[in-house]
Amino acid sequence: MSSVPIPITSHGLQVACSACNLRELCMPVGLSDQEIERVDELVGARRKVARGMPLYLAGEPFQSLFAIRTGFFKTEVVSEDGREQVTGFQMAGELMGLDGIGTGQHNCDARALEDSEVCVIPFNRLSELSREIDTLQHHFHKVMSREIVRDQSVMMLLGTMRAEERLAAFLVNLSQRFVSRGYSATEFNLRMTREEIGSYLGLKLETVSRGLSRLQDEGLLSVSNKNIRIHKLDDLKKAMSPRC
Amino acid sequence: MSSVPIPITSHGLQVACSACNLRELCMPVGLSDQEIERVDELVGARRKVARGMPLYLAGEPFQSLFAIRTGFFKTEVVSEDGREQVTGFQMAGELMGLDGIGTGQHNCDARALEDSEVCVIPFNRLSELSREIDTLQHHFHKVMSREIVRDQSVMMLLGTMRAEERLAAFLVNLSQRFVSRGYSATEFNLRMTREEIGSYLGLKLETVSRGLSRLQDEGLLSVSNKNIRIHKLDDLKKAMSPRC
DNA sequence: GCTCATTATTGACGTCGATCAATGCGCGGT
DNA sequence: ACCGCGCATTGATCGACGTCAATAATGAGC
Known part of the structure; x- marks a missing residue:
């Protein structure tokens, strides 16, 4: 091809x-x-x-x-x-x-x-x-609006969250989107590199790597390169909030 | 009232x-x-x-x-x-x-x-x-799209810029918007507090204050509380980029 | 015009994440 | 299947920004 x-x-x-x-x-x-x-x-x-x-x-x-x-x-x-x-x-x-x-x-x-x-x-x-x-029109407007809301939540993430919180939020978001497509909420492959994750989250790739290792050490998930296995999805959601 | x-x-x-x-x-x-x-x-x-x-x-x-x-x-x-x-x-x-x-x-x-x-x-x-x-329809779609683009540039700011760069970008943006409304590009009053600026820029209010003082020390502008007087708009634009 | 809460400035210090560096591994491409 | 480069991990150190604190200045409301 x-x-x-x-x-x-x-x-x-x-x-x-x-x-x-x-x-x-x-x-x-x-x-x-x-x-x-x-x-x-x-x-x-x-x-x-x-x-x-x-x-x-x-x-x-x-x-x-x-x-x-x-x-x-x-x-x-x-x-x-x-x-x-x-x-x-x-x-x-x-x-x-x-x-x-x-x-x-x-x-x-x-x-x-x-x-x-x-x-x-x-x-x-x-x-x-x-x-x-008009159903199509309204749907299209909704899609655009949701994109704005999504961007705003990224602004929130970049503006207020610590590194590990950002990572948790990122993984939880991916998990939810996989679920709504019929895939596992707790096991999936990242398609992007640490550097790309870092760029998205406003972090350096080393910080992303360290953060994932830390979440693994805490027992919330297992990382093996691009493969993610979430063990405690609830705790991962809690890790999105400060001091947990 | x-x-x-x-x-x-x-x-x-x-x-x-x-x-x-x-x-x-x-x-x-x-x-x-x-x-x-x-x-x-x-x-x-x-x-x-x-x-x-x-x-x-x-x-x-x-x-x-x-x-x-x-x-x-x-x-x-x-x-x-x-x-x-x-x-x-x-x-x-x-x-x-x-x-x-x-x-x-x-x-x-x-x-x-x-x-x-x-x-x-x-x-x-x-x-x-x-x-x-359809002119109205297209205009409305453009407005929504521009909002998405605006949000993306804030993501860029939050994800990649240093404190002083963010401040410079913020002030230059305000300046441009005042100009397009017929006001001065170089003198205006901030309507928001340092804390609100900080929240927008992903910084603490003290960092905003220090950043403004620093831009003043560098001779780019004068700050007196909410009043901003930009002396060197070109240099302020340069201050949005790294190592300046 | 006075008063007081809000807002802003500045300093000292601590911390989180960046930077620099070295090693190891996995996977895409041939 | 193998090769080689891109990707990931981990450690040591540094610096930017946050935190804590004290003071000053402003302006909103009475």
């Missing part, structure tokens, strides 16, 4: 939104059959992105949103003076690209952390359709 | 959106006269909020967005364990409440830092109207 991301045009073999098992995650519920058909047409293409490759880069013209079908991504902002900040990790069913609407250009890099596949959602078609289907 | 925020119903004396001097800031350009008339009807009421009083509180049902006509606000998230994080400072022409759309409840407190007045924009009416006027 080529390592260059190539747009794949729609073909019969692909799963339509109406039959997609991620439907509850990225599409509104309560659409009529007729409306669902129109949403099916909205998703024009699929696109595979190999591990390490960008889905889009900051500065590229914004045209589409992307819904993750399979795989795992990170989004990353690079400032003028070269500082890098991972702004999020995205998994199946989540939407990427919302930050490009405002300026017409993508504001961050989106890069696959494992071989992935996304649905391409042309934004102007989404706009048109959401003018006609 | 009562110190309790009371909804004020619309009356003839009020400035319509079509005649509002903040129009370029909160409304789309390029509407037809007819469309502008309909937008005028969208803003049902004005509301005065006295200094220190909440415009809304986290947990309250979300029904409307608010556009600031005059005054100054802060938004603040309080976590379950009692931690407080100022997520932003808002001034005239800026929109508040977007974070409430996702859950139907406000996600943060919005509090006036000085006596203020806002336009109340019922969200369901905005939704309806934006289904009919």
Whole structure:
């Protein structure tokens, strides 16, 4: 397989939104059959992105949103003076690209952390359709709003939490998102490096490593490289709060 | 005047959106006269909020967005364990409440830092109207997207910058926003306390105070309590980057 | 105009996380 | 299957920011 991301045009073999098992995650519920058909047409293409490759880069013209079908991504902002900040990790069913609407250009890099596949959602078609289907419009507004709320909770994390608290919060968040996708809450593989975790949490990679070792020493979990086994999820949640 | 925020119903004396001097800031350009008339009807009421009083509180049902006509606000998230994080400072022409759309409840407190007045924009009416006027729809999407981008740049600040860099970035940002409202870029009054600045920047109030003193010692600006006079705006911008 | 609580400044000291460094290991790629 | 580099772990030291504390200045409210 080529390592260059190539747009794949729609073909019969692909799963339509109406039959997609991620439907509850990225599409509104309560659409009529007729409306669902129109949403099916909205998703024009699929696109595979190999591990390490960008889905889009900051500065590229914004045209589409992307819904993750399979795989795992990170989004990353690079400032003028070269500082890098991972702004999020995205998994199946989540939407990427919302930050490009405002300026017409993508504001961050989106890069696959494992071989992935996304649905391409042309934004102007989404706009048109959401003018006609108010359930879709409202759903889209909710998704954007939730992204704002998510960002605010990251601000809270970065602004007020200690290193170990940030790590606990990060792992609990991952755990919950895996659960809602039908995976184990207590065992999963990290797709990102310690450095990427550190960038997201405002820490250096050594601090991330030390923090994980510490949580292991405390018996809350086991770490073996990228594999995480949470033994005491409740205590891990408590570790998000001060002095525990 | 009562110190309790009371909804004020619309009356003839009020400035319509079509005649509002903040129009370029909160409304789309390029509407037809007819469309502008309909937008005028969208803003049902004005509301005065006295200094220190909440415009809304986290947990309250979300029904409307608010556009600031005059005054100054802060938004603040309080976590379950009692931690407080100022997520932003808002001034005239800026929109508040977007974070409430996702859950139907406000996600943060919005509090006036000085006596203020806002336009109340019922969200369901905005939704309806934006289904009919696509310029309005697109403008609204842009505003939400820009909020996401703004939050991401705060994440960058909190995740990668040193105390003095954060302060410089904060002041430069304020400066730019004052300029675009026709005020001086180099002299303005802070409406918030050192503690509120600290909460926003992920610092303690003493560190904020020390940082301001340091920028003053370096000759970049003068501080006298809430009054800021920037002497070397260019150098202040440079102070946002490392090793300067 | 006065008063007092709030806000701001500054100093001394402690601590958490960054930095520098060395070693080991795992896994992706051929 | 093997190779080699990227990734992870751990230790020692340093420094930036937090904490604690004392004082000063401001301005909001009476």
